[in-house]
Amino acid sequence: MKIIVTGGAGFIGGNFVHYMVNQYPEDMIINLDLLTYAGNLETLKPVENAPNYKFVKGDIADREFIFKLFEEEKPDVVINFAAESHVDRSITDPESFVRTNVMGTTTLLDACRKYGIKRYHQVSTDEVYGDLPLDRPDLFFTEETPLHTSSPYSSSKASADLFVLAYHRTYGLPVTVSRCSNNYGPYHFPEKLIPLIISRALNDEELPVYGKGDNVRDWLYVTDHCKAIDLVVRKGRVGEVYNIGGHNERTNLEVVKTILKALGKPESLIKFVTDRPGHDRRYAIDPTKMETELGWKPEYTFDTGIVKTIEWYLNNKEWWEHIISGEYTKYFENMYGERL
Numbered sequence: 187m188k189i190i191v192t193g194g195a196g197f198i199g200g201n202f203v204h205y206m207v208n209q210y211p212e213d214m215i216i217n218l219d220l221l222t223y224a225g226n227l228e229t230l231k232p233v234e235n236a237p238n239y240k241f242v243k244g245d246i247a248d249r250e251f252i253f254k255l256f257e258e259e260k261p262d263v264v265i266n267f268a269a270e271s272h273v274d275r276s277i278t279d280p281e282s283f284v285r286t287n288v289m290g291t292t293t294l295l296d297a298c299r300k301y302g303i304k305r306y307h308q309v310s311t312d313e314v315y316g317d318l319p320l321d322r323p324d325l326f327f328t329e330e331t332p333l334h335t336s337s338p339y340s341s342s343k344a345s346a347d348l349f350v351l352a353y354h355r356t357y358g359l360p361v362t363v364s365r366c367s368n369n370y371g372p373y374h375f376p377e378k379l380i381p382l383i384i385s386r387a388l389n390d391e392e393l394p395v396y397g398k399g400d401n402v403r404d405w406l407y408v409t410d411h412c413k414a415i416d417l418v419v420r421k422g423r424v425g426e427v428y429n430i431g432g433h434n435e436r437t438n439l440e441v442v443k444t445i446l447k448a449l450g451k452p453e454s455l456i457k458f459v460t461d462r463p464g465h466d467r468r469y470a471i472d473p474t475k476m477e478t479e480l481g482w483k484p485e486y487t488f489d490t491g492i493v494k495t496i497e498w499y500l501n502n503k504e505w506w507e508h509i510i511s512g513e514y515t516k517y518f519e520n521m522y523g524e525r526l
């Protein structure tokens with residue numbers, strides 16, 4: 187099979203490319219990524235010379251480019267990770283989220299319609315369901331929970347999901363959608379909570395915690411998400427949505443304190459700062475459908491996954507230090523400059 191993975195130079199897409207290239211040597215993995223600030227080819231170093239891997243730089247919202255690529259490659263499967271993914275950035279610049287997350291998705295869907303596809307998979311998020319109250323731990327997001335978004339980011343993701351499902355109903359396109367909770371693990375860009383806290387704590391810098399730090403997120407180790415997506419693509423029913431999560435809820439303050447303890451750093455580094463506007467209170471996924479229908483189970487709990495993650499950041503300082511210094515943006519030029 188020829189599989190186009192979009193956004194494969196980002197956090198989850200990069201981990202997914204590693205997994206697929208190693209797991210399925212008979213498949214060809216084409217990583218299509220625009221290399222925005224969040225795209226980092228240093229993440230792909232472990233697979234960049236694999237015979238079943240290829241990188242293509244391009245924009246999923248560029249219709250002419252996408253149609254030409256589909257014409258040339260005739261992919262069997264498209265898995266769309268590419269997105270503007272940071273909620274705080276969506277509050278200051280909503281338009282780029284509409285362009286990539288909505289128009290990029292419809293461009294890919296149109297190319298799939300034109301050139302034919304065995305499966306289009308949309309990597310979505312639990313944020314499309316909005317949030318849950320902090321005092322109702324009995325409530326969880328199921329696939330039937332109504333969409334009720336809070337931020338420009340989640341609104342753009344919900345909009346994309348609706349287009350994907352509409353293309354199934356209207357045109358019979360074979361699609362699936364997965365909605366996952368917060369991921370963490372290797373290659374996570376240090377603007378997001380966990381890598382931000384680890385990298386700043388290691389440099390003895392202040393750690394910004396929004397509001398009172400009592401918002402709750404449901405954390406999933408990234409490779410558990412990657413395996414779940416692979417399962418949905420291979421065995422999931424077309425036209426269906428699958429929620430992915432492992433019942434690992436923590437308040438933000440608990441997460442920060444766990445990291446400080448593991449690193450032997452003082453809690454005095456914590457600095458409570460002005461809250462994020464519209465800040466979602468609690469996310470919590472009910473993964474029953476993934477478990478009963480597809481037999482998926484996560485390998486890691488938060489306690490085991492966070493130890494593995496901290497170890498990775500300690501052993502791969504160069505990766506995140508290059509991001510903080512801006513060095514990583516030179517990698518494309520160094521690696522591909524003379525070849526393109």
Ligand code: NAD
Nearest residue numbers: 193195196197198220221222224225245246268269271369
């Ligand atoms: P990320 O920001 O780390 O990576 C996004 C990647 O997409 C980058 O490599 C970037 O260069 C690329 N990209 C951006 N715009 C593009 C465009 N127009 N054309 C081509 N490539 C483009 O994001 P992530 O955290 O890895 O998230 C990946 C996907 O998973 C997103 O769709 C996100 O909504 C979803 N998701 C993320 C989480 C999470 O916790 N991070 C949880 C659930 C779902």
Ligand code: DAU
Nearest residue numbers: 271272273311312313367368377378379394395396401438
């Ligand atoms: O739930 C899935 C979503 O998880 C994905 O769809 C998004 O792409 C991904 O970015 C993530 O969104 P969050 O907003 O939950 O992640 P973030 O790491 O930005 O924040 C996690 C929590 O920590 C949130 O409650 C805000 C808080 N926070 C975040 C940052 C960056 C802080 O308290 N301080 C910070 O500096």
